[in-house]
Each structure stands twice: as C-alpha cells, then as structure tokens.
Amino acid sequence: MSQDTLDLMLVDPLPLLGRRVSLRHRMGSRDGRPLYSDAVGVLERDGERWVVHTRRGPVRVDPERVRAVREVPPARPRRAPLAAIVEVERACARAWPPQVVEPLGDWLLRAAGGFTLRANSALVIGDPGMPVPDALDRAVAFADRYGIVARATVPQATPWEAPLERAGWVPGGTPDGGEQGGAVSVQVAPLRGLLGAPVTGGVTLDAEPAPEWWPLVGAPGATAVHRAVLAGPGVGFGVARVDGAVVGAVRAAVADGWLHLARLAICPAHRRRGLGRALTLAAARWAAERGAHSAMLQMLPHNTAAGRLYAGLGFTEHHTYRIWTP
Numbered sequence: 641m642s643q644d645t646l647d648l649m650l651v652d653p654l655p656l657l658g659r660r661v662s663l664r665h666r667m668g669s670r671d672g673r674p675l676y677s678d679a680v681g682v683l684e685r686d687g688e689r690w691v692v693h694t695r696r697g698p699v700r701v702d703p704e705r706v707r708a709v710r711e712v713p714p715a716r717p718r719r720a721p722l723a724a725i726v727e728v729e730r731a732c733a734r735a736w737p738p739q740v741v742e743p744l745g746d747w748l749l750r751a752a753g754g755f756t757l758r759a760n761s762a763l764v765i766g767d768p769g770m771p772v773p774d775a776l777d778r779a780v781a782f783a784d785r786y787g788i789v790a791r792a793t794v795p796q797a798t799p800w801e802a803p804l805e806r807a808g809w810v811p812g813g814t815p816d817g818g819e820q821g822g823a824v825s826v827q828v829a830p831l832r833g834l835l836g837a838p839v840t841g842g843v844t845l846d847a848e849p850a851p852e853w854w855p856l857v858g859a860p861g862a863t864a865v866h867r868a869v870l871a872g873p874g875v876g877f878g879v880a881r882v883d884g885a886v887v888g889a890v891r892a893a894v895a896d897g898w899l900h901l902a903r904l905a906i907c908p909a910h911r912r913r914g915l916g917r918a919l920t921l922a923a924a925r926w927a928a929e930r931g932a933h934s935a936m937l938q939m940l941p942h943n944t945a946a947g948r949l950y951a952g953l954g955f956t957e958h959h960t961y962r963i964w965t966p
Contacts, residue, residue: 651706651707651708651709653690653706653709656709656710657684658684658948658952660711660715661709661710662678662679663678663679663683663690663701663706664677664678665705679692681694681695689701690703693951695715697830697833697954698833722798725765725795725798725959727896728826728828728936729793731900731936732898734895734896735894735898735902736758736759736869736893738750738760739752739869740786744762744779745770745775746766746768746769747762747768747779749762749779750763751782751783752868753787753788754787754865755866758793758938761791762779762793763792764793764800764804766800773807776804779792789965791963791964793962795959796960797959804964808966810964812964823961823962824940824941824960825938826938826957827938827939828936828955829934829954829956830934831933834935835921835924840914842882843881843915844879845876845892845923846877849870852879856888856905857903870903874893876893877892878922880906880910880919888916890902890905890919891903892927894927894931898932898933899934899936900937901920917952921953936958
C-alpha cells in the first residue's frame with residue numbers, strides 16, 4: 641500500500657458514516673503476527689460496533705480492532721440476466737396491482753385511473769406474441785379505452801428497448817402520482833441481512849391501514865383507485881408512532897417470495913431519527929414470516945437520502961427501467 645493511500649486513511653470511522661468505505665480491522669494473530677482483513681461496503685454503526693455492509697453481508701467490527709478506514713468509489717453495478725429481470729419485474733407487478741390488467745403474450749397492459757406510472761403502463765418484458773408495432777397499437781388502444789396516457793415500462797439495457805425506438809416511442813414519462821420520468825433504479829437485498837438488527841419501538845405492520853397512513857403514502861382521501869392499488873390482499877401497512885401520533889409509513893407486500901417495499905415516508909419533523917430504517921426492518925420481519933426470501937424496491941436515483949438508507953441496509957441495484965411514450 642502506497643504512502644499516498646495511507647495518508648487518505650483515517651483511524652476514526654465516524655466521519656465516513658453512510659459512505660462506501662474500505663475498513664481494515666484486526667482479525668487475530670498467527671505465529672505471533674497480527675492478521676488483518678479489509679471489509680468494503682457502506683459504513684453504519686450498530687450500538688458500540690461498526691458495521692460494513694459488504695456484498696456478502698454485514699461485517700461487524702469492535703472499535704478497538706479498527707486499524708484504518710478510507711472512502712472508496714461506488715461499486716460498479718452488475719448487469720442482471722434477462723431471466724432475473726423478468727422475475728423481479730413480474731414480482732413487482734404482482735405486488736403493485738392495477739385495477740385492470742390484460743396479458744398480451746409476455747407483456748402486461750395495466751390501468752388504474754392514472755394513479756402511478758407503474759399501474760398505468762404496459763410492462764414490456766419478453767415476447768408479446770405478435771409483431772411489436774402491432775402490440776404497441778394494442779397498448780395504445782387499451783390506454784384509450786381506460787382513459788389513461790399510453791406508456792410502456794421497459795428495463796434498460798435489454799433487447800426490449802430497440803423495437804420501441806424503431807416504432808417511434810421515446811423514453812421519459814411525465815410526473816405522475818409521485819413518480820417521474822427518467823430511469824428508475826430497482827434495488828434488491830437478501831432478506832436474511834435485514835433480520836438481525838433490532839427494531840425500534842413504536843413501529844408496527846398492521847393488517848388494516850390507519851387513517852393517517854393514507855396521506856403519508858401520497859393517497860389522501862383513500863379513493864377506490866388508491867385502495868385498489870395500495871390495499872390489496874396480503875399487504876402490510878407499516879406505521880411509526882411517536883407519542884401516539886403516526887409520523888411514518890411504509891407499504892409492504894409479498895409476491896413470489898419477494899418483499900416489495902414502497903411509499904416509505906416520514907414526517908419532516910421526525911426525520912433523521914432512524915424511523916425509516918425501523919420501518920424497513922419491521923417490514924422485513926413481517927415478510928419473512930410470510931415466506932419471503934428477498935426484498936426489492938423501486939427508487940429514483942436522485943433520492944440520495946433514500947439511497948443512503950437502503951445502501952446501509954445492504955440493497956444494491958439489480959437493474960433500471962424507463963417509461964416510454966409514443
């Protein structure tokens with residue numbers, strides 16, 4: 641290791657909390673010589689110990705064993721196989737049900753009164769069972785029939801994008817129900833990595849949503865459309881309470897062995913107190929009891945606060961998708 645690298649290292653990890661680091665720590669000794677290891681990942685604190693969330697899971701280190709720590713660049717995303725993208729996208733679709741869904745070969749045509757892009761776009765994965773221009777015409781006719789804008793959700797860097805481009809469709813949807821055009825990051829994590837940490841008191845997953853849950857998740861009024869998408873069977877309605885008042889919320893659903901996390905929201909006056917983390921961990925335990933093995937969520941990349949939270953919990957990017965329009 642060069643002197644320049646050593647000069648960039650710290651002994652106190654505290655200034656690098658929430659960042660991706662390489663943390664060198666003593667493992668023990670052999671033949672009278674100390675043994676060291678480097679843990680690379682997002683740095684967090686768990687009580688008195690430091691936690692580095694590596695690709696293989698969390699590494700917990702006692703403070704007296706830390707020898708050096710330095711910030712390192714973000715990990716290069718791994719491109720998921722097409723079969724894995726299909727699996728995750730189908731699970732996402734089942735966990736976020738539209739009012740109307742119509743299969744078109746491997747595609748899904750979806751409508752829900754315009755509430756959220758995910759529930760009001762054609763999911764373009766696989767073969768529609770007909771030439772793509774004809775399938776897109778069917779998608780436009782479906783959208784017209786249900787009074788929504790014609791859109792298609794298409795994973796990036798897949799062979800499903802080029803046929804849409806040749807047909808004259810373009811990426812970049814419009815703001816809709818809290819979602820925006822541009823790339824959306826699909827993040828995943830093994831559920832076992834979320835089950836060891838304690839959950840803060842005041843956080844519960846309920847079978848029925850509290851009245852205060854609806855406005856926090858962006859559905860004031862709880863209309864029939866909101867209920868169709870957000871309150872289907874098997875959904876867990878997470879709330880965080882402080883002094884009896886609901887100040888945080890999350891939606892959890894299990895589909896095909898996946899926990900789908902969505903609509904995590906904390907009242908501004910109560911942010912930076914660990915409530916988002918506590919809600920996520922409570923949802924993980926709830927999902928594990930229902931047979932889930934992994935967790936997933938969809939996130940806008942510019943949401944840096946959410947990115948730090950989920951990276952600290954071991955989530956990594958699986959793939960991205962964009963919304964396309966004619």
